[in-house]
Amino acid sequence: MIKLVKKINWMTLLVPVISVILGLLCGAVIMLVIGYNPILAYQSIVESIFLQPYYTGETIRAMIPLVLAGLAVAFAFRTGLFNIGVEGQLMAGWLASVACAIVFGHLPRVILLPLSVLAGGAAGALWGYIPGLLKAKFKVHEVISTIMMNYIALYTTAYIIKNFLYTEGERTPTIPAAASLASPFLANLTQGSRLHWGFIVAIIAVVAMWFILWKTTKGYELRAVGFSPDASQYAGMNVSRNIILSLTISGIFAGLGGAMEGLGTYQYMTINSTFTGIGFNGIAVALLGLNTPIGVVLSGALFAGLQTGGLTMQSNAGVPVELIQIIIALIIFFVGSGYVIKWAMGRLTRKGHK
Amino acid sequence: MSYAIEMRHIRKEFPGIVANDDITLQVEEGEIHALFGENGAGKSTLMNVLFGLYQPDKGEIYVHGEKAVINDPNDATRLGIGMVHQHFMLIDKFTVAENIILGREPKKHGMLDMAKAVKIVKELSEKYGLDVDPNQKIEDITVGMQQRVEILKTLYRGSDILIFDEPTAVLTPIEIQELIAIMKRLVKEGKSIILITHKLKEIFECCDRCTVIRRGKNIDSMAISETNPTDLASMMVGRKVHVQINDAPYEPKEKVLEVSHLSVLDQRKVSVVNDLNLTVHGGEILGIAGVDGNGQTELIEAIAGLRKVKDGSIKVDGQDLTNQRTRKIIEAGLGYIPEDRQKHGLVLDFSVGENMVLQTYYKKPYAQSGFLKNKVITKKAKQLIQEFDVRTPSEKTLARSLSGGNQQKVIVAREVDRSPKLLIAAQPTRGLDIGAIEFIHGKLIEEKKKGKAVLLISFELDEILHLSDRIAVIYEGRIIDIVNPKETNENELGLLMAGRRKGGAEA
């Protein structure tokens, strides 16, 4: 029995690692077939990220929203819910933080900056609370309602920007410097990348997720409900309240991710005609990270590195940037099929123990 | 003479465990042979080897005296070996006949000949006394009937050696009797049967010979007529077994549970508990006897606050808890060992330690101002594991990876340790082996001695008769009689459970 448990732990760790390797290998094969040099391509990714401060900075910057989106997905998943609505929660948080920064632009930095960050989290929370409520009270499946909330967020943010916060260039005005997370210090350190102080928020969020889930009674309850709503109910826990709480907290993470884009990377919000994609990538980040906080950080780093490094891949090796999307898709595919393999092996071993 | 089945020196190894170690099984033609052992002893592995699902690492198999290589279930079927699985493999929306012929349909001009199929099924059913209607849908027939459909499936495929994998686990007492009759009939018609079981009673009721295995090893084979239940039980467990008997004097104290005029609806909004009255005192075990589906589940769910009460009231220790939240009822002193331990009793993906505080995690000393005190929890878990003899590598092991008996011990440890005024035990020993049953029965009796009220629900009449101070018989959502276990027997209880009242007795 002990051996079995140990083996399964190994297997779970093995699946994402092998998936990444297989994804990169398949990407290399595709490059070879089309006639590009995969070594040059991967080399340019690795070199740029580790040797050129600008890309290091950009990678960390790209990590911030990805990690927060990944945490949002992972947190909900830990409690048995599939939050597809991270994208919408992120947009809501983005707009709320930017709007807050602009509307209360006269406030001093010590108040305005935290207020704007919190506004982002709060908007994301609201966007998660609604599907949570629908699920708890009316048994509306959260996958459906969160997808719906994505569209509502997409069009609502566009409407609000057009009608209340519009400026030339299809976007909101730039936020006042007092609300900005951008830092000339960090930019100088990284040859002018857009790296901003938001990474501190991301670190806090990672620790917070771990702490909430494993160190608090609420987290215990959330995990119990996630694993087994029935047993939790029998043990006297309030399942619906935990569903709402879970999606709300998940929404906070997502909303903070949006706030990081609004207050850090861009300093404004554009009118989006399509989804940003960060929320959906968050699903992949969480999946690859095995829904653990540290795993989300690692896989977030990988995805951010691929995305940022991928840009140098097209400039150095001439490989089309779409190929990076293919590699990411392949990794996700292998993670998915890895679970199938693990499941099959798990079944075999369990049968044997009867 | 040759055996119907002979498995010689079978060894089957899985990563980290030897499931079968040099096991030899000899089944004579035309006998019912019991394969007897605790859960996890290797019975299912051995049968899966025979059925072609696993390949043995060592050893040989002979069917009717001829050496056979069984690579997959199709080979097994060809050799006349059929398996009646514990979990039925039937399609709910199909009729009985459709399920039986599936995969081997009778054809006429390349078209499915349903009329012929119905005819064949009818003939088989009559020949072996199975009494199955070929045209009913699976979802409309009882579990016992579904099992007969599984039997017919093997017969239809021409099997003359039938493996029954724990067939009685899902059946009511009456259905068990019917099944035993069917097995005897099958043997009379020339079939040979291997019965996998860990229940002594069944072995002595229907088997001719018996092979005992323990921890993957052959212990002994003998004719049933040459042994007795105590010896067999000790052989299976590997030590002397003490049958726990409720021998403490019956001294009822104050009323702990008072259920009056209770009515409860089920999911389909049908009233399944009807104006039910029941009282359980401190210092007694009250057993509820009844056929499954007569409102037992709904009654205890209502007491636990998991199901809405339509009418009537429930009091625990004098406190009215009708339609209160489960947590409030638990805090008022309810302990509950649920019927479905894996679904309702444990969070399987939690560690053993985490499961030990499933109701108390938010209270001192396990938590303080919303933060868990993991050290205290671990300490408590270690203590309970020790005290209740839970066989687990550590308190960090996932509940999922424990055996059924140890899972149940975790639940019992948790519930008993909270020292509840009222302990509800629903089917507390279902599917467990003798060792675990012995342990859990002992704990229930201990609770009674401590002056707690114990409400026991079980479909095993033996268990009810053994443990109860009073037996309440439930029928169609009403308590139709309360009897003294010392003054009754299985037959009388059986009649009451079927709804026939004793002369004028009031519930």
Next chain:
Amino acid sequence: MLKKRIAVLVAFVVVLASVLAGCGNSSKSGNSSTTTKSTFKAGMVTDTGGVDDKSFNQSSWEGLKTYAKDNNLKVGTGVKYLQSTQASDYSPNLNTLVHQNFNVVYGIGFLMQSDIQKIAQQNPKAHLGIVDAVAVDKNNKPLKNVANITFKEEQGSFLVGVVAGLTTKTNKIGFVGGINSALIKKFENGFKAGVKAVNPKADVYVQYAGAFNAPDKGRAIAQTFYTKGADIIYAAAGDTGNGVFTEAKNRTKDGKKVWVIGVDRDQHDQGLPENVTLTSMVKRVDKAIYDVTKMTKEGKFPGGKVLQFGLDQNGVGIAPTTENVSKKALDAVNTYKKKIVDGSIKVPTTDKEYKAYLANLK
């Protein structure tokens, strides 16, 4: 168990080896990039539409490719594009080209304005270009190292307005705008001025859809206009304009001939098979990019200037496909084109200028 560990180890070693092998190669590739340093290089960054968007990005890239052909530059090294898959890619892509010492780097579209501004300030020596926007510093002064490529859309719109004014039979003409902004106002006012110049009796209905990506709204507005009696609609609304085309095609199929005037590029194909495209107002981004690249090569990079490509440089105009335009209208177009180029007509860009223009006409 052990086997698995070994397998993982091997996998890691393989990856590590390939990475190291890659590093070993780096000196070679490093050399190759330094050798190309001295030669002229021009690059561009597409927006998320990608280089094959049949519009802006594609047209820009064609401009660079033509330049490469004329100057013996290699496509891929001498002239190069980087695609962006999301908005956050603009900045790293622009930076990449700047860091690789491209002599001029274009950001295609006003969405890149803030990124260009930032990078221009961080890299004062770099030469950047932006299309359809003006890059400014904190004090709203144009940045010295950015060439701002803008177009006199009002002039092109004036010409298609002339065509519309002379073609309409009902004397009712529609204008559908994307988002009500200074940019699209140039289209509207230029168009109205063109119509009024040749047909003072004609009415021009104007409505903004509020989005560039809402064909359904475009269609709804077109429906209203056509029902009110308009027989020509000028759609300056991006994807929203496709809804206008749909409505026009449906009406034409039902036997009621109506016209659409396309925008940005020759949209004749889009009107087929019902053939509803009367003409189109084309913006020659390719030409603009070509010209600025040429100037840069000649050492005359127009940094800090706001270049306005108008009729005189053939930066805007009517589409080459003229099969649906009458001879009379074409002649008028040529006449007005001359007048605009020689300055005798000043085409209005804002509502205020348009009012003044109208007053002048009378």
